[in-house]
Amino acid sequence: MTGEGTNDPVPGWLRAAAAGDAEAWSRLVERHAGLVWSICRAHRLSTDDAADVSQLTWLRLLENLDRIRDPQRLAAWLATTCRRECLAFLRRSRSSTPVGDDYLDRLLGGAAAADQPALVADHHATLWLAFLRLSERCQRVLRALVINAEDGPPSYQAVATELQMPVGSLGPTRARCLDQLRKLLDNGGI
Amino acid sequence: MDGAVSPDGPPDREVPAAASPLPGLDDEGLLAALGEMLSPRGTPPGWLVDLAKGSYALRAIDAELATLTSDSELDTTVSRLRAGGAPRLVVFETGDLTVEIEIRPGNRAGWWQLIGQLIPAGPARIEVRRAAGSEPGWADADERGRFAVDDLAAGPLSLTCVRPAQRAATTAWITID
Numbered sequence: 001m002t003g004e005g006t007n008d009p010v011p012g013w014l015r016a017a018a019a020g021d022a023e024a025w026s027r028l029v030e031r032h033a034g035l036v037w038s039i040c041r042a043h044r045l046s047t048d049d050a051a052d053v054s055q056l057t058w059l060r061l062l063e064n065l066d067r068i069r070d071p072q073r074l075a076a077w078l079a080t081t082c083r084r085e086c087l088a089f090l091r092r093s094r095s096s097t098p099v100g101d102d103y104l105d106r107l108l109g110g111a112a113a114a115d116q117p118a119l120v121a122d123h124h125a126t127l128w129l130a131f132l133r134l135s136e137r138c139q140r141v142l143r144a145l146v147i148n149a150e151d152g153p154p155s156y157q158a159v160a161t162e163l164q165m166p167v168g169s170l171g172p173t174r175a176r177c178l179d180q181l182r183k184l185l186d187n188g189g190i
Numbered sequence: 191m192d193g194a195v196s197p198d199g200p201p202d203r204e205v206p207a208a209a210s211p212l213p214g215l216d217d218e219g220l221l222a223a224l225g226e227m228l229s230p231r232g233t234p235p236g237w238l239v240d241l242a243k244g245s246y247a248l249r250a251i252d253a254e255l256a257t258l259t260s261d262s263e264l265d266t267t268v269s270r271l272r273a274g275g276a277p278r279l280v281v282f283e284t285g286d287l288t289v290e291i292e293i294r295p296g297n298r299a300g301w302w303q304l305i306g307q308l309i310p311a312g313p314a315r316i317e318v319r320r321a322a323g324s325e326p327g328w329a330d331a332d333e334r335g336r337f338a339v340d341d342l343a344a345g346p347l348s349l350t351c352v353r354p355a356q357r358a359a360t361t362a363w364i365t366i367d
Contacts, residue, residue: 017246025246029239034227037234051238052345052365055321058242059346059363063255092263092367124227126210131224146225153225178217185213 007136011071018065028074029058035075035128036082041121043086053089057082075132079125130184138177141165145174244322250350253358256282256289261364282361286310289351289361293342302342302366308335308351317350318342319360342366 010031016024036057040050060081068077131139144159160167215223226232262279277294288309296303308314311334318327318339331337331351344367350360 020251022246026243029242033239033242034233037238038227038232047235051235052367054234054238055241055245056346056363056365058245059248059348062245062249063348063360063362065249088264089365092365120226120232123210123212123223124232126212127223127227130212131227142221142224143228146221146228148225148229175217178220181220182213182215185210
């Protein structure tokens with residue numbers, strides 16, 4: 001049930017993107033955009049600065065497409081690269097005080113309030129790294145279970161229909177996938 | 191976690207000192223956390239994802255990557271001096287080419303200019319590459335390998351250097367800001 005298996009599409013996307021396939025590149029971006037964004041926000045970058053550092057991180061992947069040593073661990077590579085770019089950005093900044101939408105938080109709520117978005121983002125980053133190591137099936141099942149429609153979380157029947165699974169197997173599958181996710185989180189997600 | 195950088199350098203750890211509460215969550219809690227992660231609040235803006243996808247057009251095919259070997263802006267002592275207008279010095283290298291560039295504020299506020307030096311010295315066509323959607327510019331390096339580019343806006347920058355009868359070299363992306 002782990003991601004390290006023949007069902008992991010990421011190594012194939014990397015190979016294809018390195019060979020000129022723009023669609024494969026788009027798949028890579030879609031899969032990892034949330035991870036890169038949350039790491040930038042975890043470093044307390046404003047939304048504008050997070051956008052700039054995110055973009056630089058993607059350009060860094062672009063220029064290294066054909067030299068990723070461990071394609072099955074691309075998420076970890078992106079996380080490390082993004083952290084490095086965040087730190088370089090912070091060193092380049094003239095002041096070490098974050099500006100932007102954190103400023104008002106600090107002014108009105110004090111340090112604790114200002115830290116909340118960064119702390120939440122840090123949890124998201126940790127969760128992304130573990131989530132992306134799940135099998136394709138688990139990622140699909142868990143996504144379907146938590147993506148809210150306009151009228152709230154979907155029913156088991158709706159999810160089972162969408163995933164083309166028997167509704168009776170959804171509960172056990174959910175439990176197995178969450179167990180696997182918890183194991184990956186326990187191991188640090190890396 | 192403190193993202194600010196001390197004069198001694200970047201922090202060794204990028205995670206909070208407290209243990210992550212995530213592994214201790216029950217199934218409902220984990221699902222709630224996943225829901226947050228995947229909600230609009232936890233995800234990047236759509237235009238940024240589109241920009242990242244569109245960046246594929248910026249691939250430099252058949253060019254050797256000139257990696258960044260030194261950047262004066264990463265030296266905290268120098269960056270304090272830079273507030274007074276000192277230029278930023280960046281060096282890129284391949285096995286047989288060094289590209290040195292000096293970036294300084296341009297004639298107009300908010301714009302930049304750069305002068306560059308190729309080593310070994312020699313003529314080259316320089317493609318000035320910017321972020322997706324911007325038109326690339328061009329410059330020519332003279333016999334002494336020197337070139338200049340004016341009117342650079344802030345943002346990502348990469349230079350592709352094409353020397354006669356040689357494989358092109360493209361510098362690792364940096365951000366002008």
